[in-house]
Amino acid sequence: MKEELQKVLEAAKVDIAQAGSMHELMQLKSRYTGKKSVLNGFMQKIGSLPKEERPAFGQTVNVVKSEIAEILASREAEIKDSEYQKAVQSDAIDFTMPGRKREVGALHPLTRVWREIEDVFISMGFDVAEGPDVEDEFHNFDALNTPKDHPARDLSDTFYLDKDVLLRTQTSTVQVRVMENHKPPIKIISPGSCYRNENDASHSPMFHQVEALVVDEGVTFVDLRDMLNVFVKKLFDDKIESRIRPHFFPFTEPSAEIDIICVKCYGEGCNLCKGSGWLEMGGAGMVDPNVFDMLGIDSEKYTGYAFGLGMDRIAMLKYKIPDIRTMFENDIRFLKQFK
Numbered sequence: 001m002k003e004e005l006q007k008v009l010e011a012a013k014v015d016i017a018q019a020g021s022m023h024e025l026m027q028l029k030s031r032y033t034g035k036k037s038v039l040n041g042f043m044q045k046i047g048s049l050p051k052e053e054r055p056a057f058g059q060t061v062n063v064v065k066s067e068i069a070e071i072l073a074s075r076e077a078e079i080k081d082s083e084y085q086k087a088v089q090s091d092a093i094d095f096t097m098p099g100r101k102r103e104v105g106a107l108h109p110l111t112r113v114w115r116e117i118e119d120v121f122i123s124m125g126f127d128v129a130e131g132p133d134v135e136d137e138f139h140n141f142d143a144l145n146t147p148k149d150h151p152a153r154d155l156s157d158t159f160y161l162d163k164d165v166l167l168r169t170q171t172s173t174v175q176v177r178v179m180e181n182h183k184p185p186i187k188i189i190s191p192g193s194c195y196r197n198e199n200d201a202s203h204s205p206m207f208h209q210v211e212a213l214v215v216d217e218g219v220t221f222v223d224l225r226d227m228l229n230v231f232v233k234k235l236f237d238d239k240i241e242s243r244i245r246p247h248f249f250p251f252t253e254p255s256a257e258i259d260i261i262c263v264k265c266y267g268e269g270c271n272l273c274k275g276s277g278w279l280e281m282g283g284a285g286m287v288d289p290n291v292f293d294m295l296g297i298d299s300e301k302y303t304g305y306a307f308g309l310g311m312d313r314i315a316m317l318k319y320k321i322p323d324i325r326t327m328f329e330n331d332i333r334f335l336k337q338f339k
């Protein structure tokens with residue numbers, strides 16, 4: 001029996017050394033030392049031995065049992081350690097791996113032009129004023145000296161939300177709001193969205209203007225001409241000039257349309273300016289005394305000039321965008337070009 005016991009010990013050593021996981025080890029533990037184990041089998045056979053041999057045999061079984069328990073314990077420690085090492089390795093962060101790329105966005109061409117325009121005017125002492133996109137007829141038409149039967153008031157040109165509530169068709173509304181609330185001297189610009197019922201390659205139902213208003217004693221048409229020239233040179237480059245052509249706006253007298261030298265051909269004539277050498281930029285004029293009178297500003301004492309320029313048009317010229325509608329379609333491929 002002693003030899004058999006020795007064999008069991010040898011077999012246990014081999015098995016335990018080969019156990020690769022805690023699960024396998026636990027199975028071996030119950031096979032060799034558990035209740036139904038081989039060793040317990042030996043203990044039960046003890047009764048069949050002569051009395052005098054029993055204590056010594058019992059002791060031997062116990063020695064083998066504790067030897068196996070020791071081997072099990074040391075193998076358990078080994079397996080736990082190697083499982084821990086494996087876990088550490090698989091959870092480890094590899095700082096040499098390349099990072100995940102994040103796409104960097106770009107400012108919309110209109111946003112860029114908007115900020116540039118604000119910077120240019122702020123550098124010349126203008127404040128930036130704001131007004132609501134949803135307006136009433138008073139601010140969009142009446143206070144701007146626009147007759148009740150003016151075609152611009154028509155449903156086909158203006159988006160009405162309700163009787164007397166509309167989406168502003170021009171940033172000139174902000175002139176009215178500023179003059180209602182401030183006494184001269186006034187020197188503001190007001191960039192913002194406008195809305196008109198039109199839609200083609202050069203007109204979008206939502207578009208953007210920047211309005212300028214300067215009111216003080218002794219402001220003249222020469223100041224307006226001068227300011228326009230300084231502005232277009234700062235915004236584009238030194239070779240760009242502006243010119244004015246007589247026009248009509250209800251809220252200015254005299255009124256003019258503003259052109260600038262074509263930014264593509266510098267006046268030679270090209271496809272962009274349709275051979276004329278000039279590009280249309282917006283409207284301007286001296287504030288009509290009627291407007292001052294309606295808003296409680298002394299038209300005997302003060303004069304003023306105003307102009308309104310298309311900001312989308314400026315962005316399209318600067319960034320060579322052929323169709324205004326592409327600016328508002330949110331196509332990521334369009335936006336990516338302006339990184």
Ligand code: DAH
Binds near residue numbers: 171211212282285305
């Ligand atoms: N509000 C005009 C338009 O949308 C543009 C304009 C013309 C603005 C003359 C002005 C101005 O301030 O004086 O067509």
